[in-house]
Amino acid sequence: KITNPQDMERFLANTVDEVGSDNQELQEILSSVRGVAMKEELEELHPEKRPICERRYQDKFLVNAGPGAGKTRVLMMRCAHLIHHQGLAPDDILVLAFNRAVVYEIRERIIELFTKLRYGSYVKKMHVYTFHAFAKRAMQANNICDKGYEDDLTNLLHSFAEKLKT
Secondary structure: OOOOHHHHHHHHHHHOOOOOOOOHHHHHHHHHHHHHHHHHHHHHOOOOOHHHHHOOOOOOOOOOOOOOOOHHHHHHHHHHHHHHOOOOOHHHOEEEEOOHHHHHHHHHHHHHHHHHOOOHHHHHHOEEEEHHHHHHHHHHHOOOOOHHHOOOHHHHHHHHHHHHHO
């Protein structure tokens, strides 16, 4: 029940994850809530993992660790940091995985984290694919997909790689 301005602010902070740019007051509330949530999530990371999430978007790096070490968590926080602190649009982020099961896992974890951070509406805008799906999309988008290769993903990837070289 909303009985005062503080209740309204709390309600909005807990339910709204996107506001039209013309409503400055709601934008400020949302920005504040996102900032607090992001700070809390970053503080929960192991001290050695946090710098990985905070690296500049231009940096190239490899995260190599065994099962259960938190690689997926680092990846999710990296995506959130790119959006929240570095200003990247969610549709500028590409996440590639080796198989569909991992893609589904990543998407589920992105939904969970981004909902918590009040970026839930951004989830559908991110690009999370298998290498095969990305290659197929890229080839179709650039009209370089040969009919004979559409079902044979091995040949599709080979063809895609060859066309990237030129």
